Amino acid sequence: MFKQNALHYLNLAGFKWMIPVVKLAMWDNPREQGAEIARQIGLPIVAILLFLAMWSTGAAKVVTSLGTLPGPGAVVEAGQSLWQEHKAERQKAEAFYERQHKRNEAKLAKNPDAEVKIRPYTGKPTYLDQIVTSLKTVFTGFLVASVIAIPIGVACGLSPLLNTAISPIIQVLKPVSPLAWLPLVTMVVSALYVSDDPMMPKSFVNSAITVTLCCMWPTLINTAMGVANIDKDLINVGRVIQLGWMTQVRKIAIPASLPMIFTGLRISLGIGWMVLIAAEMLAQNPGLGKFVWDEFQNGSSESLARIMFAVITIGLIGFILDSMMQSLHKLVAHDDAVS
């Protein structure tokens, strides 16, 4: 029982390749598991090694204005130095707060009524800060997109008339690149988002809205398709028991199309992440996109290795986001959730 559960959750979490390892640990048909491990884990490792070998030999032959293209070793070093910078920056911040604290205490000791305040540390964001900013931005954009796209999708799925009406608009807006949206978004945000003490920086809003504009379409289209193709008999059951319109939507239309909605959300998040990097470059939102852009402008001998490290980070995060959505999808897909 425990074993079945463990395997089920591994599958759900997208760690299919772990399954033979767990089985092996439980000594379940060890020979077969050994072969399975060789296939599920060994093969990808071989492929990765081959890729690294090709990369390091190939890269050494390309000489750019910033020196030769870095190989895997240089990229690992770049990663380490980014980590060191992060730690150093955190220490500086701590020291900064420490000093303020001491000064304040000293002040209070002299005069208990003295007004003390803590000023925030304003060092430059580290690589980890930038990753966090990027994630915040993409999720904000993605959330707004979902909140807009799902209701419109449901409405389109329920009403063929509405669907026919707005389908051309969707088809035209869908393929527009984030690079085309961004200037427009920037101008509109500058015009409308005026506040002395803005809750969010403008660059953040610009990037998030651009993500929203680019990634809402797959969710909208998939939701509409899911709702439009609900089994007619299920709808008829709802009519026979005389469900009200809203209940019909809530209890039948949405649950029935949930698998399709999640397919859409998964595609949307993927697109959102891809679009975000471009948007951040242009909007100067302090995330991974800006990091890549700054390194490019910087043009030091380390820059290329750092950019490559960023490329790998972006890829890995994209992969993790996709796996997350896939696990969620498996959780809600009632039909084949068991298999």
Added chain:
Amino acid sequence: MSHYLDISHISIEFPTKNGPFKALDKVDLKIARGEFISLIGHSGCGKSTVLNIVAGLYQATEGAVVLESKEVNEPGPDRAVVFQNHSLFPWLTVYENVELAVKQVFKGKKNKAEIRDWVAHNLELVHMSHALHKYPAEISGGMKQRVGIARALAMEPKVLLMDEPFGALDALTRAHLQDALMEIQAELNNTVILITHDVDEAVLLSDRIVMMTNGPAASVGDILSIDLPRPRDRLALADSPDYNHYRAEVLTFLHQKQAKPDVPIVAKSATATPADAADTDQKLDKVVGA
């Protein structure tokens, strides 16, 4: 009350690309309370259409359906439908599927505990109490159909409408469910309209078999009263001359009076070539005698 349900001269036209298509022409049928009616006829003749009009899912272009002296125009739980492919909500458990209907139909009439008991009782009726918390994907086709029946029964319908409820099941499961349905009907005395392709099923279950003519513009061809005593036992009936006589009458109607030229007439015959009429009669005798 003799005219509990009055299907009164209903006709329906479907708009199609090639103009209106008249599927039913003045179908007329009067059903008594507690009566078990089977609708039988060739595929595409309009059986489902009749059922859907009674259910209120389709609107007749002419005529009316009157239930207990009230005309019905929209779907409602007093005419519960059991669909051919169970149509349970896959994201709800067996219990929740029935509960959804019960909660809606008895809103404000039953309290929480009563709803729970009523759902459990109806699932008990179809012998599904062991799988209350399973999802439809986790139970067999026969079980799903049982749950579909429980859901319909739980609405306490005046008329139970069943569109080929056992069509997708294997012979053994179908026999089990037919027995279960007979038991339930004996106990609750439901008024039932059942669509079937299965002659044995029709004779075994029905008080009357309504045989429909071929479409387009189908109507009621013959009505056959089945005066076999209840409770009926399928094994005992197999040797009963009355039973076989009824069977033969339905077969004769389907295969002779309403024979379809494009359908091989005796499908299970060893030499299943499109036969001429005389040849067919012989084969039919064999089938009927078997």
